[in-house]
Amino acid sequence: MVPADPAILIPEDPARQRQALLELLRLEPRGAAKRQEPRLRALIDALERSLPADLAAAGALEQLEGVWELRWSSGRQPYLAVGPWLENLQLLAPSQGRGMNLLRLPGPLGPLAAIAVEASIAVEAAGPAPRQRVEVRFRRGGWLGPALGPGRLQLLRSVQQSFPAWLDITVLDAELRICRGNAGTVFALLRRPDLSLAELLLPAELAQLR
Helix, strand or coil, X not given: CCCCCHHHHCCCCHHHXXXXXXXXXXXXXXXXXXXXXXXXXXXXXXXXXXXCCCCCCCCHXXXXXXXXXXXXXXXXXXXXXXXXCEEEEEEEECCCCEEEEEEECCHHHHHHCEEEEEEEEEECCCCCCCCCEEEXXXXXXXXXXXXXXXXXXXXXXXXXXXXXXXEEEEEECCCEEEEEECCCCEEEEEEXXXXXXXXXXXXXXXXXXX
């Protein structure tokens, strides 16, 4: 029996497309959405057509700011892994021109140790509508330990970025973000309202993003 084309299973209504994608990304354990990848990809393609993000729109940068968790990606690199054993977080603060990728264990062990990569970010100011591109310049990466006074134990080294990096934010709302990277990787992330950007992002004076 020939399996049905996943595209024909996609609702025509954008609100139902969005809800169907959210349900897939929220499946537990973390990473379970991979088992329905053809349908997930079809929903992403449909939403990018029906609800394209525009970072120049009122309130868009405020929606972008916060803690996001990667729930699916098309990449195969270990640092893009999505599974029950790992929280793959992305911290975005366009108001400060800063961002951070954070890999850590889930649950109470998460704050004790993590692998982090800091970056400076900037929304591309020119170009045709819709405005979707965020330029990324990686600055430091390494190990973050537990909190120690007002800061955290850390061992971070400068990152030499030999190529321009960017993300196109193709779908964005209060709960969902879809983006495409300069290497062609597609990412689907959910907002983590239970996590504080101010607590997870290193203080600006320690970030050395000059």
